[in-house]
Amino acid sequence: MKLERIVPVTGRIELLTGMHIGAGTETTQIGGVDNPIIRLPKDGNPYIPGSSLKGRMRALLELYLGKVEGGGDPHVYKGDSCKNEYCPICYLFGAAADTQAPIGPGRLIVRDCVIDESLESNERIKLESTGLPYTEEKTEISINRITSKVEKGLRKTERVPAGVIFDLDISLRKFEGDPDSLLKWMLTGLALIQKDGIGGSISRGYGKIRITELKVDGKEAALPEV
Numbered sequence: 416m417k418l419e420r421i422v423p424v425t426g427r428i429e430l431l432t433g434m435h436i437g438a439g440t441e442t443t444q445i446g447g448v449d450n451p452i453i454r455l456p457k458d459g460n461p462y463i464p465g466s467s468l469k470g471r472m473r474a475l476l477e478l479y480l481g482k483v484e485g486g487g488d489p490h491v492y493k494g495d496s497c498k499n500e501y502c503p504i505c506y507l508f509g510a511a512a513d514t515q516a517p518i519g520p521g522r523l524i525v526r527d528c529v530i531d532e533s534l535e536s537n538e539r540i541k542l543e544s545t546g547l548p549y550t551e552e553k554t555e556i557s558i559n560r561i562t563s564k565v566e567k568g569l570r571k572t573e574r575v576p577a578g579v580i581f582d583l584d585i586s587l588r589k590f591e592g593d594p595d596s597l598l599k600w601m602l603t604g605l606a607l608i609q610k611d612g613i614g615g616s617i618s619r620g621y622g623k624i625r626i627t628e629l630k631v632d633g634k635e636a637a638l639p640e641v
Contacts, residue, residue, distance in 0.1 A: 433574035
C-alpha cells in the first residue's frame with residue numbers, strides 16, 4: 416500500500432448559536448455553572464476537539480448512508496462488501512483491528528479547532544465576555560406542562576457565544592487506488608454538520624455553525640448539497 420499524497424482541507428467554523436462541548440466535570444460549586452465547557456490548558460480558550468468533530472461527522476454519515484448497526488451501534492467492517500464498494504465509513508474513519516480489514520489505516524485526520532485570536536470579531540467577543548474568555552452563561556429551567564410552574568431550580572450552562580470563529584484543519588490521506596469519492600464523502604460529512612450542529616443540546620438550538628473560507632489542497636471549494 417503506497418501513500419500518494421495528503422490533501423489538506425482548511426477553513427473556518429463560525430458559531431451561529433452558542434455551543435457547548437462539556438469538560439466532563441463531576442463537581443459543581445455553589446453559584447457556579449453546572450456544565451462547564453472544555454478549554455485548552457495553555458491559554459484557557461475554548462476549542463472544538465478533533466475527536467468531537469470527527470465523531471459527529473461519522474455519526475451523521477452513518478445515518479445519511481443507512482449504515483447504523485442494529486441497536487444503534489456504529490458501523491463495523493463487512494469484509495469484501497465494504498472493501499470492494501469503498502465504504503466511506505470504513506475507509507475514512509478506519510476499521511477495528513479485530514476485523515483484520517485489508518484496507519489500511521483510516522484516511523481522515525481531524526485536528527483540534529482553535530480560536531483565531533487575530534480576528535477582530537473574536538477579540539471583541541473576548542473583551543465582552545463577563546466571565547472566562549469567550550464565554551456566556553445560559554440559564555435554563557424545567558417548567559410543568561400543565562401548571563406552567565417551575566419544577567426545578569435554575570441551571571446554568573456555560574457556552575461559547577455565537578460569533579466566535581474557529582480554524583478548521585483536516586487532512587485526507589490518499590493511497591494508491593483510492594477513489595476520488597472519499598473526498599466527496601468527507602465534504603458531505605462537513606455539510607451534514609453544518610445542517611445539524613456540533614456539541615451538546617443541538618435539539619435545543621445549541622451548536623449551529625457555518626463553514627466558510629473552505630479550501631481543498633489550497634484551492635477554494637464548496638460543500639455539497641445534502
